[in-house]
Amino acid sequence: MTNTPKYWNYAKKYISKKDKVMSKLIKQYHSPSEIILKSRKDVFFSLCKSIIGQQISVAAANSVFLKFKIKCKNNITAKTVNKLTINQLKSCGLSRLKALGIKSLARQILDKSFNPKIIKKMNDEEAILYLSKLRQIGRWSAEMILLFTYNRPNIWPIQDIGLLRAISKNYKKKYLPPDSYVKLLNKRFSPYCSVATWYLWRSIDPEPIQY
DSSP, X not given: OOOOOTTHHHHHHHHHXXXXXXXXXXXXXXXXXXXXXXXXXXXXXXXXXXXXXXTSOHHHHHHHHHHHHHHTTTOOOHHHHHTSOHHHHHTTTOOHHHHHHHHHHHHHHHTTSSOGGGXXXXXXXXHXXXXXXXXXXXXHHHHHHHHHTSOOTTOOOTTOHXXXXXXXXXXXXXXXXXXXXXXXXXXXXXXXHHHHHHHHHHTTOSSXXXX
């Protein structure tokens, strides 16, 4: 894991001044630096974890990922995964579609039809579209990669149920919160929506989220 993003402390002050609710959350969930948003800088690892975690509970995802990690002999790389069969991947608890998605990702990394290095040169929307071309990776998964792997500062994942629940809870809105209000908060927190997202998640989940 790398260190906390350089923009983090300034961003906390910035969004605290913009929003009383966010100011309260930042004070309430003041955390040691070791549990703030960090990055592995390992796109393949994070994409595998994202595919595994789709549409299942956090507990189930952690269980499947542990089995997947063991199957990879604690070496989650494209070369390792490419050597595994679909049935071996399914034996970890993966659905056939997820197993195919992870195998496809490994092949595209190896044949260089997918090149993570060029993502750094893209803006957020370009990167989301590029990542979304991968099998089993949609907009939400792409946004998680930009937030957790690349630590992009202005990710506002409006398809994320946790974020929407947290907005409803903290801003006393019905669930689902109105699109117009979600857009208002997006504008208010920009260019540091990633930080606001992280603290909103913390308000509904005792464990800091990592990918």
